[in-house]
Amino acid sequence: xxxxxxxxxxxxxxxxxxxxxxxxxxxxxxxxxxxxxxxxxxxxxxxxxxxxxxxxxxxxxxxxxxxxxxxxxxxxxxxxxxxxxxxxxxxxxxxxxxxxxxxxxxxxxxxxxxxxxxxxxxxxxxxxxxxxxxxxxxxxxxxxxxxxxxxxxxxxxxxxxxxxxxxxxxxxxxxxxxxxxxxxxxxxxxxxxxxxxxxxxxxxxxxxxxxxxxxxxxxxxxxxxxxxxxxxxxxxxxxxxxxxxxxxxxxxxxxxxxxxxxxxxxxxxxxxxxxxxxxxxxxxxxxxxxxxxxxxxxxxxxxxxxxxxxxxxxxxxxxxxxxxxxxxxxxxxxxxxxxxxxxxxxxxxxxxxxxxxxxxxxxxxxxxxxxxxxxxxxxxxxxxxxxxxxxxxxxxxxxxxxxxxxxxxxxxxxxxxxxxxxxxxxxxxxxxxxxxxxxxxxxxxxxxxxxxxxxxxxx
Numbered sequence: 518x519x520x521x522x523x524x525x526x527x528x529x530x531x532x533x534x535x536x537x538x539x540x541x542x543x544x545x546x547x548x549x550x551x552x553x554x555x556x557x558x559x560x561x562x563x564x565x566x567x568x569x570x571x572x573x574x575x576x577x578x579x580x581x582x583x584x585x586x587x588x589x590x591x592x593x594x595x596x597x598x599x600x601x602x603x604x605x606x607x608x609x610x611x612x613x614x615x616x617x618x619x620x621x622x623x624x625x626x627x628x629x630x631x632x633x634x635x636x637x638x639x640x641x642x643x644x645x646x647x648x649x650x651x652x653x654x655x656x657x658x659x660x661x662x663x664x665x666x667x668x669x670x671x672x673x674x675x676x677x678x679x680x681x682x683x684x685x686x687x688x689x690x691x692x693x694x695x696x697x698x699x700x701x702x703x704x705x706x707x708x709x710x711x712x713x714x715x716x717x718x719x720x721x722x723x724x725x726x727x728x729x730x731x732x733x734x735x736x737x738x739x740x741x742x743x744x745x746x747x748x749x750x751x752x753x754x755x756x757x758x759x760x761x762x763x764x765x766x767x768x769x770x771x772x773x774x775x776x777x778x779x780x781x782x783x784x785x786x787x788x789x790x791x792x793x794x795x796x797x798x799x800x801x802x803x804x805x806x807x808x809x810x811x812x813x814x815x816x817x818x819x820x821x822x823x824x825x826x827x828x829x830x831x832x833x834x835x836x837x838x839x840x841x842x843x844x845x846x847x848x849x850x851x852x853x854x855x856x857x858x859x860x861x862x863x864x865x866x867x868x869x870x871x872x873x874x875x876x877x878x879x880x881x882x883x884x885x886x887x888x889x890x891x892x893x894x895x896x897x898x899x900x901x902x903x904x905x906x907x908x909x910x911x912x913x914x915x916x917x918x919x920x921x922x923x924x925x926x927x928x929x930x931x932x933x934x935x936x937x938x939x940x941x942x943x944x945x946x947x948x949x950x951x952x953x954x955x956x957x958x959x960x961x962x963x964x965x966x967x968x969x970x971x972x973x974x975x976x
Contacts, residue, residue, distance in 0.1 A: 625699075625715040628706070629655050631672055633665070636710065645699075645715065655713075661691045664701055671703045671711050691715070698722040734915040738781055738930070742774035777929075784931040788914075791843065791938045798944050799840040802966040805894060806834040808841060809867055812848045816856060823861045827852065834869035835892045836966040843939045844963075848896070850932035851959050855898035859956070863899035870895075871965065881962040884944040890965035891945075895958050902953040911949060912937035936961075 619626045625642040627635050633655045643650055646658045656665060667686045689701040697719045704712045749767045757763035806829075813827045820827055837844075848867075855865040870893045872878060878888050903911070903918055910916045915930035936959075940947045943963055951957035 619712075622714070625717070627655075627713050627715075629668065629711045629713055631709050633668065642715065645717070659691060659693065659699075661693075664689050664691050667701070667703055668711060668713070671705050673705075690718075696723060731914060734930075735781075735785070738915065739778060742778045745774045746771055781929045781931075784929045784935065787846065788931055788935050788938065791935065791942060795938055795942045798942065799838060799843075801838070801840065802836050803839045803841045803844055804834075804836050805844070805869065805892060805963075806830075808844050809834065809848050809894065812845060812852055813867070816849070816852055819853075820856050820865065823856060823859075825856060825859060825861065826864045828864050828866045830867065830869050834894065835871055837892050837943075837963040838966050839943045839963060843942070847936050847939050847961060848894070850936050851896040851961075854932060854959075855896055855900075855957075859898035859900040865899075866895075866897045868895045868897070869893065872962075881946045881948070882944060882964060883946070884941075885964055888964050891962050892965050893960055893962050895960040897956060897958040899956040902955055903949075903951040903957055904953055905951075908949050908951060912947070 620639045622639065623641075625639065625645045627638040627642045627650070630636050635651055635653055635655055635658070638646070638650050650658055655668065667689045670683055671686055685702070685704045687702045689703065691699040691701050693699060697717075700716045700718045702714045702716075704714075706712050749771050753764060753767055757767065809829065813829055817827060852865060852867070859865060871890060872881075872893055873890050878891050881893075882888050882891055907918045911918075912933045914934045917930050937947055940961055940963075945961060945963040948960045948962070949957065950960070
C-alpha cells in the first residue's frame with residue numbers, strides 16, 4: 518500500500534466509509550446475508566474507487582512527479598533565435614530598489630547588457646544623451662572605440678566570460694563632439710549587466726585647453742619684442758657701438774617694442790583682475806555721459822592724427838549700474854578700435870538709447886530678472902568691416918582678423934576680451950554688427966540705475 522499515491526488512498530477510504538454506511542442501513546432495514554452484503558460492499562468500493570481515480574488521474578498527479586514522455590513531446594521546443602531571458606524582458610523587480618538608489622546619484626548612470634544594449638538610464642543620463650536612450654545600443658549613442666573595448670573587457674568578452682577579466686575600469690575619456698568630454702567608469706554588476714557612470718569633464722577640459730592656448734599665445738606675443746630687443750642690444754654693443762645715428766634709430770624701435778610688452782602685461786593683469794571679480798556684480802551708479810566724454814577727450818588727439826572726429830550724443834546718456842573705472846576700459850577699447858580700423862577722414866559715432874520693452878530687455882540682459890530698463894550704448898565706425906565668420910570669435914583672447922595689421926597698430930589682442938568680461942560682470946551683453954565695406958557697430962547693453970532695486974542675479 519505504501520507504493521500507492523496518497524490521493525488514491527484517500528479516495529479509497531472515502532468510498533469504503535460510504536459503502537459501509539450504505540450496507541449497514543440496508544442490513545438493518547431490509548435484512549440479508551452478511552456475507553453477500555460484505556461481498557457487494559467490497560466490489561462496490563473497488564469499482565467506484567477505480568472509476569473516480571481514472572476520471573481524475575490527471576488532476577491528482579503530484580508536482581514532484583516527472584513529466585511523462587508524451588507530455589514532454591507535446592511541449593513546444595524553445596526558439597533558439599530568441600534572446601536569453603532578461604535581455605528583452607522588463608527589468609526584474611528585484612533590481613528596482615538598486616535603480617532607485619542610482620537615480621539619486623549626482624552622475625549620469627546607465628546599465629548595459631552583454632549585447633551592449635542600454636537597459637536603464639537615470640534622469641541625468643537621459644538629459645545628457647536624450648530621453649529615448651533606454652533600449653538603444655550603446656554604440657549608437659556613444660560611438661567611441663576605447664569605451665566599447667573597456668565594456669567588453671569588463672564583461673569578460675562578447676559571448677563568454679573570460680577568466681581574470683577586470684570587474685571594473687575607471688577613467689575612460691569619452692569625447693562627444695569637439696568641446697564635450699565625458700569620463701566613464703565601468704563596473705560589472707552580474708554576468709549580464711554592467712554599470713556605466715559618466716562624469717561631464719567638459720568645463721575642466723575647456724579650461725585646460727584655454728590655459729594651454731593662453732600660455733602659447735602669451736609666449737608668442739612676447740617672443741617677437743624680446744627677440745627684437747635682444748637683437749638691437751647686441752647690435753648696439755657690437756657693430757653699431759659708436760654709431761650715434763644708429764643709436765637713435767635703434768633706441769626708438771626698442772622703446773616701441775618695450776611699450777608693446779608693457780601694454781600686453783598691463784592688459785593681462787587687467788583681464789586677470791576682472792575675471793577674479795566677475796562673479797560679483799557692481800552695485801554703484803555711473804553717469805555714462807561723463808565716462809564716455811572723458812574717454813572721447815583722451816582719444817581726440819589720436820583721432821585728429823587720422824583726420825577723424827568722435828561724435829557724441831547731444832543729450833544725457835543716462836545712468837547705469839556699474840564700476841566707472843571698468844566701464845572706462847570698455848569704451849576706451851571700443852573707441853580706440855574704431856580709430857584704428859576706421860577709414861581716415863571719417864567719423865566715429867557714439868549713440869545711446871534707453872530701452873524699457875520687457876522682451877528686448879530679457880533678450881539682452883539674460884543674467885537679470887525683473888529688470889525694468891536698460892541703456893544701450895553703440896560705437897560705430899566707418900571702416901572696412903568684419904566678415905561674418907570672424908564675429909563670434911572677436912572676443913577671444915589674442916584673436917585677430919588681421920594679426921599683422923593689429924600688431925602694427927599696437928594692439929595686444931586682448932581689448933575685446935576685456936570688454937566682454939567687464940560687460941559680463943555688469944550682467945550686461947555685447948552685440949557686434951558689421952558689414953564688409955561699410956563699417957562695424959559695437960553695442961553695449963547695461964541695466965539702468967533706477968532698476969537696481971528690482972534686479973536679482975540669475976542663479
